[in-house]
Amino acid sequence: MSFRMKILALPIAWAFITGMARANEVQVAVAANFILPLKAIATRFERATGHHVTLVPGATGKLYAQINNGAPFDILLAADSETPARLEREGMAEPGSRFTYATGRLVLWSSRPDLVDAKGDVLRGNGFDHLALANPRLAPYGMAAQETMQALGVRERLQARLVQAENIAQAYQFVASGNAALGFVAYSQIHQGGKAIPGSHWLVPTRLHSPLRQDAVLLNRGRGNRAAEALLKYLKENQTTGIIRSFGYE
Incomplete structure (x- = not known):
């Protein structure tokens, strides 16, 4: 060669x-x-x-x-x-x-054990300052959260309390750190090894949003x-x- x-x-x-x-x-x-x-x-x-x-x-x-x-x-x-x-x-x-x-499943979660009730009625009250969710334009779970609030008729009244995260991981961090009292996150983030992590949560009925x-x-x-x-x-x-x-x- x-x-x-x-x-x-x-x-x-x-x-x-x-x-x-x-x-x-x-x-x-x-x-x-x-x-x-x-x-x-x-x-x-x-x-x-x-x-x-x-x-x-x-x-x-x-x-x-x-x-x-x-x-x-x-x-x-x-x-x-x-x-x-x-x-x-x-x-x-x-x-x-x-x-x-x-x-996937959407869940409303708080690190506080006494904040989120079994029906999600906390969204209709004033017992929290901030609600975290992922950016609906980028994250399907954020869009599902927006659809859920719309279906419940609380989207407008909660608008001033929303804290928008870049993705669902950041939304979880906002709640886990206490920067938001509660937030819409993925059920997989709080359900590990067959059981939920500490805190309180409401598993959002699938009829309230588009399938994930x-x-x-x-x-x-x-x-x-x-x-x-x-x-x-x-x-x-x-x-x-x-x-x-x-x-x-x-």
Whole structure:
């Protein structure tokens, strides 16, 4: 082989090596409400397969914008079904790869054990100063919270007391830290290991808001990535769905 041929072959060799390395890694954009169960799932997945998982949590709308701007994600686990479908329509995701991995529940929660009643009537009173929720324009759980307040007829009277978070994780932090007396969060954030964490809560009836069906999709960058394909398959296995249910998802 001539010197020139060796130089031409070098980028090919590096591309091959890089491709082999990336095949064992998967970059997952995940809705903030699902980060805790996905951490538990990813730990077991890595142990079982030897693949490496990198998680990037955020509001679904913000993750969509990042994907649209070329963020290097292989998979999206959204907090809704519309965003993965939109990515398919716009040619940014693998057609036919989309499926529902969980159905979420909205909950009104306070770290105070005596604040939230079993029917959510606290929303009609004046026993709190601030109510946290995720940004409805970016987070499906925030939109569900807005729909719930509208259905209860309290949206207008609560407007001045709302504290808007970037995503559901930040909404939870507002309540946990005491910066907001109560807030609309994901049931998975307060329901761990089959039981609720300390505080008081009202599990919002699903009739009060649009369904929180959460879909996964393989993004274009994940095509041919064995780790990405393996993780999507792993999410459908019985042991994994058991973990998902233990965090309060349906």
